[in-house]
Amino acid sequence: MRVLVSTFGGDDHAKVLSAMKSLPYEKLVLVGEASVEDTEGFLKLRHLEEMSGHDMDFEPVDTSGFMETVEEICDVLIRCSKDPESGRSNLVALNISGGSKLLGGAALFSAFRLGTEAYHCDERVTKLPVLKGATAVDRFTTSQVKFIMSIKDGGMLFDELLRTLQPAGRQAAERTLRILRKERLVETELRSGKVHVALSAEGREVARTLGVAGTDLAACADR
């Protein structure tokens, strides 16, 4: 099934209509603040969907913080990517033009995080350069993923980390550390003469992305 997920701000249903006309879909899912459910635009869109014999889903999100909104939209996209009854994969397209700047920006961020096909639909329709299925996971080697995921819940002494990273040796782990530090994903500091490693803010974002993409240590072992 093809699912169209669109951000929506209440007064901008024309942008959703543009997406509905331009992108093929069987199910429409709107994402917006809870208050938009009472707007004229929302009711109009719901009526249009009912006329075509379909339900329209609404996923309320809290837009008080950017990254929190990203997390919520990612959850919506992941839920929409699978049919809960048949378990089959759905094709998801995301329109980011509706709603506030924060909502649109968070939706764009989520599309890149998950590799979801995305569009900006207004008077013109622009397909965004998100490569299907390409996420941050593709940037990293197995050993880098294992390194990041090992310290995702908090930093630790490098010597302790070495045990987690086995069978990789010290030399390989130090090489991975150098690369991740250069990319500003990992920070190090000396604590009582020992090296302590932790993820930077960017590193934590990578870890979240890897987590969302279903990458865990067990999966690393299989790669």
Place this chain on the structure above:
Amino acid sequence: MAVVFGTLGYRPKSLIPTIRSTPKVDKVVFYCGADPKEQDAPKKVAEAKAAVLEYCRSMNISAIGIELDDPFDFKSIALRIRRDVRKQKKEGKEIAVFNIAGGTRPTSSAALLVCILEGIPTVYVHDVTYEEIHLPLLRMEYNQVLSGEEREILRILFKNRAKMLTEVELAAIVGKHKATVNHHLRNLVSKGAVRLEKHPGDARKKIVMLEESTELLLGDDE
């Protein structure tokens, strides 16, 4: 020395604090544009632009305020910003931060897109709370997602985008066997970067078309 980029709407205060809080700024580049549907918009945008320019002049920082022809044309804005960002990078400037708080929604989203593609630190100011939020952006390293051959094919298609290249013609330009190029094309189709269409004059042939989004992916100065 560093460059601050920004998008500007009616409120200079959404951009000036970022200029002030960024160390060693020697240049500010910002984008603005008025909504033609709003009567007061040109005046408000001009006032905001003048305020930012005046602040920069007083601080001895060079500043360029770029008026966008159409602040609702997402694609043109994204291409323009990306070109400017790359120009600064080529000149060896460090882009310290991009403030995406001001301007129209398409301008802000287009700026965010460029930040993701170019790996620029990004700051957002919440519309309601005015809180400055630094986004932990990831640079999408498509160089690592696409193979060297795939990137080469995309570059060739982009350079020849006015022509309708068939798979055979593309293989000849790439200098590889048709079967090899077909293999890479299948991968690019599955990633949504290119599509194959029937040749209008010969149904047995297929034309290789770049998806519109690939232009944004590569940037128009490739």
